[in-house]
Amino acid sequence: MKRIFESVLFVFILNVIFSSGLFALDKAIVESVTDGDILKVIYKNNEERFRLAGIDTPETKMTDAVRANAEKYEKTVSDILLMGKRAMEYTKSLVKPNDKISIEFDVQFLDKDGKYLGYVYLEDGRMLNEELVREGFASPSSSRLNVKYKKRFLQAFTEARKNKKGLWSPAEDSK
Secondary structure, three states, X not given: OHHHHHHHHHHHHHHHHHHHOOOXXXXXXXXXXXXXXXXXXXXXXXXXXXXXXXXXXOOOOOOHHHHHHHHHOOOOHHHHHHHHHHHHHHHXXXXXXXXXXXXXXXXXXXOOOOOEEEEEEOOOOOEXXXXXXHOOOOEEXXXXXXXXXXXXXXXXXXXXXXXXXXXXXXXXXXX
């Protein structure tokens, strides 16, 4: 009975440690912003592309995703591309070249294109992924793997749309 209790306690402690983020986050240095949700960084002494996990910003270049988003959000392709540029500019306003960032990984470390995938923390402690959603420049992604902050992102998304922030602003329609 004592062994069972010790085993359960050990598993509980590991679960608390892993879910509370007590482990040190990885560090990186920003080189540039290449898209609303993609950064070029120096990570472990290598130049790497890093995608923000759990969120999606509109594309800045013509892809099938642009057409799909135009249909989904009842916008023109030009509107979606403009929205992508606005999202990228907002990301650039939050992270600049040589900024130090912290990275937290979830279940999936790499995306289908080989980019690192995770959550980025700014020097002031804010999570970049969440800030983009909260200010209306991103929406939660449909990933089934990286869902650690899904509820937070959904709540931020709902608030941004309700308050007509960022891409949900009526001013966007007139641009």
